[in-house]
Amino acid sequence: MCHALGVGARMVLYTDGILDACNDAGQRFGSERLEEAILKHAAQEPDGLASGIIAELGEFRRGAVQVDDESVVVVDRL
Numbered sequence: 001m002c003h004a005l006g007v008g009a010r011m012v013l014y015t016d017g018i019l020d021a022c023n024d025a026g027q028r029f030g031s032e033r034l035e036e037a038i039l040k041h042a043a044q045e046p047d048g049l050a051s052g053i054i055a056e057l058g059e060f061r062r063g064a065v066q067v068d069d070e071s072v073v074v075v076d077r078l
Helices: 016-020 030-041 046-061
Strands: 010-014 072-076
Touching: 010 016, 010 046, 016 030, 030 046, 046 072
Parallel strands: none
Antiparallel strands: 010 072
């Protein structure tokens, strides 16, 4: 299946390690926190949005061990 992004559209790709990341209380970052992070940093350029999501994840994790890959890619259609 193929989908085309319309002009001005943005796509955020991420690995499952973003959603599955846990803090020291055992809580998952999850899709709701990811959506909040995306909305919070949405006005930034793609690299700023990706960095903002990773920063939010780091604040949530508060030093808990990273056990999976954590990758974010933001694509804008110009």
